[in-house]
Amino acid sequence: IIELLEEDDPAEVDIEAKESYHSQFIMADGVLMQRAQKNTIQGDLAQIMVPQNLVVECLRAYHDELHRRAKGFGDFVGKTRLYERVGSHFYWPTLKEDIRIWITDCDRCKVL
The missing domain is CATH 1.10.10 (Arc Repressor Mutant, subunit A)
Incomplete structure (x- = not known):
């Protein structure tokens, strides 16, 4: 997942997979995090994987x-x-x- 999220060369990456993972995960300061929707009061969370x-x-x-x-x-x-x-x-x-x-x-x- 990390390699897929960090790869910028379109020739080296499965675009569909990258888009799918990008909607679920983010990289923040080198840490893989899952995007999690909590609720309208707390807002979205980014949970450390x-x-x-x-x-x-x-x-x-x-x-x-x-x-x-x-x-x-x-x-x-x-x-x-x-x-x-x-x-x-x-x-x-x-x-x-x-x-x-x-x-x-x-x-x-x-x-x-």
Whole structure:
């Protein structure tokens, strides 16, 4: 996707594919981002595309931070809250399913 978005030589690129990807993705300062339409209040988002090798680190960081902030208030994170936090900044194709599994496997979340 990155190579396709950055290629300017029409002889080297599939124009249809580039137009399709260009409507879904952008490059910003060398970072691949997905264009995401949120709603009329928040406007459009550009979510950073997270490579598969960083998914666990991303989920762990956001999940642990939500538990830290929720301590004393029931310590509940939940799928929706984690998805809202992660999804407002990041995207990967299995985001929703990965969050469901993460919350299901969390001992602290199971207790609540």
